[in-house]
Amino acid sequence: MNDVVSTIFMFFNICSAGYVVVVSVTYLIQLFYAFVGLKKYKKSLDYSTSSRFIESENIVPISVLVPAYNEEQTICDTVKNLLSIDYPNYEIVVINDGSKDETLKKLVEEFNLVEINEPFKVSISTEKVKGVYRSVNHINLVVVDKENGGKADALNAGINISQYPVFVSVDADCVLEDTSLLRIVYSFMNDPDCVAIGGTIRINSGCEIENGKLKSVALTGNALFTIQTNEYLRDFLTGRIALNEMGTLLIISGAFGAFKKQAVIDVGGYTPKCIGEDIELVVKLHKNSFQKNLGSTIRFMPDPVCWTQPPDNLKDLIKQRKRWHIGLADTLLKHKDMILNPKYKKIGMMTLPYFCFFDFIGPIIEMLGYFFIPLSWVLGILDVKFMLGFYLLGLLYGTILSVGSLLLEENIFGKYPKLRDVLKLLFFAVVDNLGYRQIMTIIKIGAMFGFRKNKSQWGSIKRRKYGDK
Amino acid sequence: MKFLIEFMDYINIVFFTILVVFVLVLILFHIYSGAKVKANKRLEKRIIRLLDEGEKGESKIKKIKKLFTPNGIRLLENLATNVDEDKVESLRRILSTEKFTRYFRDNLTFKNQSVALLTTKMIAEIKLDGFIPEILTNIKRWEDNSEAQQVGLLALCLNGKNKALVELLSHKDFKLTVSFRTMQELVESFNGDRIPLFKELLSRNCDTYIYRSCIQSIGNEKIYELAEDIMPFLNSENLNLRISTARALGELKYKPAKDILLKILQDSDWELTSAIVEALSKISPEDCYEIILPFVYHKEWWVRYRTAEILVSLQDSDKLITDIAKSNDKYASEIIEYMLQRKELMKERV
Structure with missing residues (x-):
């Protein structure tokens, strides 16, 4: 009996240790690819002529879609920010998705909106549009008031009413840098096959934002914000760039991404009632491209930056992460026919299995390790050296990845000018692995169990006005 | 088990070493970058001050060694876009001296692609003359690289090199890799008399994007004397070219085009229809109501x-x-x- 138990325990222990080694090596490879990709990108900035288009009529005109649900705290600042962006020809389409708070009222008052009987082409069917408002003061601002249907439905309504060939989706709690739109759209101009481009999201807590404009970048003293800052740097400057470099990008964040409108309409728009509408759309675009042999490209740009407001408490953070994970699970399930299907080349053979392994099987194996390894030591099955080695390895690889991302940030962008801030990020790169990462793993596992129940809810978290500490 | 422990120890030592190196590099890099930014700002201020000093200052600028580096080229390009035209003129004079010319020519000829393109962009922004053969060679050398083509064409356009542009763009082996909108921007940045350039390009065998860019510019800039030259493009096989031509004729309010536009209107694609309706409303607003209703x-x-x-x-x-x-x-x-x-x-x- 004892032998059987100890064999089972050892099996789980070796699986967990093996998983941590595989993860470490995979992430180190990603870090290397990200370094190569960013180096290339930095060089291209030297001779990029994008700035010539700041006042040019020759840049692609775009529609900026801002879906809003109960966003009364931030919506006006977000719109003010978007109105002040350096871009020659664009419209802002705010879609009020049946908010229960005063989102619409605030917009009407702040921007002097007038209801107008605007007919529009319904390319994608959506919940009923109750009214369309245009601003007396700002010719390029339009607000759509519709019945609640979820973020995907709101974005589809925005696509219907938008009039330009490229749209950029921006979350209602985000602030864009002055040249973000120009940089993200400029890529479309140089790649006719490109159907979607994702931009980088960063945490705006601690940054000085005045009238919806980003004045300076800094960190707050709040540990949760700083840990999330590291997390975003890791995800965007390592994960996404590496996947982009390998031609296998699967996620374009809903908070900031640019799309060719016709390509999105061709795949039926965002899938309604889909919680991970952003990732699902990208998968659909890939699928359509392979099925129709279109040769479309989907890219990620590290430089156009969108600064977002993170959840400020653990409860909201858990809610947000659960939603992300459910969104990923929902997408993978919806498109399970693509997984390990050679027809979909690298996406089917590499990226989708990668997400299945590291985001679904991975957390379970990791958790089993956290449980079985100390238990094995207590039961005398395992040497203490093995247990310490396992934990140290987990700590080291997580920290290397965070510090590596910080190094890339510093080398290419240097957005944090104060040494104090860099040291703070460095400190939390270590702390991040002593509890926070484990909590995130538990959330991922928890999300899988609540998947069916939660898979079509708007992910609203408590918003703060800009300037609130 | 012993093997596993040893293996894990080994990986941990490797990872720990990597981590220590990363941390040290990060801190040193932050300090170095901060110092570099400050040094660049100081140098930029110094050059601006020296440019105000006239000839004496100019000779001092020529002796600044840091300008003979890629970082120096970046700084020069940045200066050109941030100072007034008088200062750019002084800069142009300084950078046209032998020592600088030799350095730039070396960059264009022998250095790697990014340094060559950086130098080309600086030449474009400052409008330095005398590097056309090297720029043309590089456009051909990196013919599949749209960024290389774009920067090269920008240098030719900003320097107003009419003849070189016509020869290059109409050459049988030339393959345009930049997008239409980029081409349009390049054409609009041409620094010189555009009428002969457009006339020449429209009469030669070029890429459709080039024709469309010229035609659109003719419309936007209301170059009425070229209206007759663009008329044949209404019969082009390329739909976008026909659309651009209809729009341009509308912008020019070119009355002789009315009958042909009406004829095409009968059986056209919806995008072309839309363009012709717009053109007709501009060409003869007084009597087009019944036609377009x-x-x-x-x-x-x-x-x-x-x-x-x-x-x-x-x-x-x-x-x-x-x-x-x-x-x-x-x-x-x-x-x-x-x-x-x-x-x-x-x-x-x-």
Whole structure:
């Protein structure tokens, strides 16, 4: 009996240790690819002529879609920010998705909106549009008031009413840098096959934002914000760039991404009632491209930056992460026919299995390790050296990845000018692995169990006005 | 088990070493970058000060060794876009001296692609003369690289090199890799007399994007004397070229085009229809109402939309509402109603 138990325990222990080694090596490879990709990108900035288009009529005109649900705290600042962006020809389409708070009222008052009987082409069917408002003061601002249907439905309504060939989706709690739109759209101009481009999201807590404009970048003293800052740097400057470099990008964040409108309409728009509408759309675009042999490209740009407001408490953070994970699970399930299907080349053979392994099987194996390894030591099955080695390895690889991302940030962008801030990020790169990462793993596992129940809810978290500490 | 422990120890030692190296590099890099930014700003200020000092200052600038580095080129390019034209002229004089010319030529000829392109961009922004052969060679050398082509063409355009551009763009082996909008921007940045450039390019065998860029610029800049030259493109096999030509003729208000446009209007693609409706409204606003009114009932949404927009700007609202009401077309009524509402809103805005 004892032998059987100890064999089972050892099996789980070796699986967990093996998983941590595989993860470490995979992430180190990603870090290397990200370094190569960013180096290339930095060089291209030297001779990029994008700035010539700041006042040019020759840049692609775009529609900026801002879906809003109960966003009364931030919506006006977000719109003010978007109105002040350096871009020659664009419209802002705010879609009020049946908010229960005063989102619409605030917009009407702040921007002097007038209801107008605007007919529009319904390319994608959506919940009923109750009214369309245009601003007396700002010719390029339009607000759509519709019945609640979820973020995907709101974005589809925005696509219907938008009039330009490229749209950029921006979350209602985000602030864009002055040249973000120009940089993200400029890529479309140089790649006719490109159907979607994702931009980088960063945490705006601690940054000085005045009238919806980003004045300076800094960190707050709040540990949760700083840990999330590291997390975003890791995800965007390592994960996404590496996947982009390998031609296998699967996620374009809903908070900031640019799309060719016709390509999105061709795949039926965002899938309604889909919680991970952003990732699902990208998968659909890939699928359509392979099925129709279109040769479309989907890219990620590290430089156009969108600064977002993170959840400020653990409860909201858990809610947000659960939603992300459910969104990923929902997408993978919806498109399970693509997984390990050679027809979909690298996406089917590499990226989708990668997400299945590291985001679904991975957390379970990791958790089993956290449980079985100390238990094995207590039961005398395992040497203490093995247990310490396992934990140290987990700590080291997580920290290397965070510090590596910080190094890339510093080398290419240097957005944090104060040494104090860099040291703070460095400190939390270590702390991040002593509890926070484990909590995130538990959330991922928890999300899988609540998947069916939660898979079509708007992910609203408590918003703060800009300037609130 | 022993093997596993040893293996894990080994990996941990490797990872720990990597981590220590990363941390040290990060801190050193932060300090170094901060110092570099400050040094660049100081140097930029110094150059601006020296440019104000006249000849004495100019000779001092020539001796600044840091300018003979890629970082120096970046700084020069940045300066060119941030100082007034007098200072750029002084800079141009300094950078045209032998030592700088030799350095730039070396960069264009022997250095790697990024340094060569960086130098080309700086040459474009400062409008330095004398590097055309090297730039043309590089465009051919990196013929599949759209960024290389774009920067090279920008240098030719900003320097107003009419002959070199015509020769290059109409060469049988030349393959245009930049997008249409980029080409359009390049054409518009041409620093010189555009009429001979457009005339020459339109008469030669070039890429469709080049024709379209020229035609669009002719329309935008109202170069009436080239209207006759663009007329043949209304019969092109390329739809986008026909659309651009119709639009340009509209912008030029070129009356002789009216009959041909009307003829094409009979059996055209919806995008072309929309462009012709717009062109006709500009060419003869006084008598086009009856011609374009039927297009507000067109099956394609965008044609209806654009036609309604034009009709509202042409006709008084009462007659328009009466005419549309006669048709019993719900969609046309809706769109006209919206356009009139929008017109009122625009008045309020004024």
